[in-house]
Amino acid sequence: MPVFDDYAQGTPNWVELMTPDQRGAADFYGALFGWQMVENPLDDGHVYIVGNLQGDAVAGITFQLPELEGHPAFWNVFLAADDVDAVAARVGPAGGVVEAEPFDFFDYGRTARIQDPTGARVSLWQPRSVRTVRANEPGTPIWNELLTPDVGRATQFYSDVLGLSSDTHPVPWASVPTYTTFAAAGRQIAGVAPPLEEAPPHWNVYFNVVDVEESVAQAEALGAKLIVPAYDLEATGRMATLTDPHGALFCLIESAAG
Template identity: 45%
Template sequence: MTTKTSYAQGTPCWVDLQTSDQDAARAFYAGVLGWEFVEQPMPDGPVYAMAQLGGRNAAAIAPQNPDQAAAGVPAMWNTYLAVDDVDATTARVADAGGTVAMEPFDVMDAGRMSFVADPSGAFVGLWQAREHIGAQVANEPGALTWNELVTTDPESALPFYEKLLGVQAVTVPMGPDYAYTMFQVGDQQVGGSTAPQMPGVPNHWAVWFSVDSADASAARITELGGSLLVEPTDMPVGRMVVARDPQGAVFNLLQPADQTAEAAAEQPTA
């Protein structure tokens, strides 16, 4: 269990879901991840539903804005990266090769943010915390455990984050035939990057939530009207699932390797 009180610049600090049916999404994720919700009114009228685990903020679910809904934009999860000064950082986006989608603005007393796209077209939020640091809980069942840049163009995307935020992109062997790119802040691994695993997937930041059991969670997803894009599968860091919620947002679940080994040890032998 990890309780968070701050985030260093360049670290993924928050995720939220923009969806076409907020109430249905709340019911779905409550059933899959055990979230409870606290409603935070927004200045323009809609409610920002803060998902919590044990009273600690874990993520949020928000309605799509009318323009997105009218344009048929699919529901999607957003990742936010911590920055010390969002105005100064956003001003450097163009020089680093990216584009600014939303200029910096205040989110009441919670913080100040902008939204940018890296050179490969992946969108990400930049968050300067005030009262809201981001996720207060991580790396326990139901909580965010990893954020991953999925891109077909690492040659342009990775230097963007290094130049803009001071993170390091480090290649780490993950087996005899595979290497994975880690984002590091100091000596801490804070995220990663990989190529899309399926054709037609746009470049984006993917979100991963921790679960006790990948198999039980996969069954729950289908029971609640979601679908599985990748059935429970073993990989070096644990057992994973790629899923789509009933409104179309894609997310990932990870049963960490230590929990996978414990579950295997508990299985009866012939």
């Protein structure tokens, strides 16, 4: 039962779906992952939906901002920050951009939205009452990955801003001879790799499932679109990539570790 009380700085500690149809998305992911959805009224009249598994928070589903009208839904990855304001202050000198200055998201936590020098967007999260409590088991996030055309520049940025270390590993994949990982407090917490040619730099979220084929079939029946069919990655597991009914990209992985 992988339950987390806290996260070392730089570790992904929350994922959030921004979508034009919150309740439709809640129905989709609730059916796919077995989440129980809790609607939390906000002071501005909206609601913030938290997907729970066995009573523990897993992910958020939020409304689409007016300036993003017409934009496909997307999953946003949040990285733990011990002090959001201090971390955000290091973004510009390290070559990145602070797109949304630090602010309090109601009483849930303090956040900022940044873009790294290679163009990938990610958020910082200093939690108060909300974080991913349950992870690394079926129906929860198990891995995050930065896809960037300049791995060296990206790893330097996240080292300067969040103190993450990185290491490059040889892998037995013909098209990708090496794979880079981020580590926080000595623990591997995310991967870094070049994106597909047509994909912009971005962060991916992987959700663990018991059986990839069954989950893909269920997701398609619920309105998802299969982008990358299920395939095996040696020593890692079996995975697939889909978009949900409103266009948000997400990955599934049936971990080789079980």
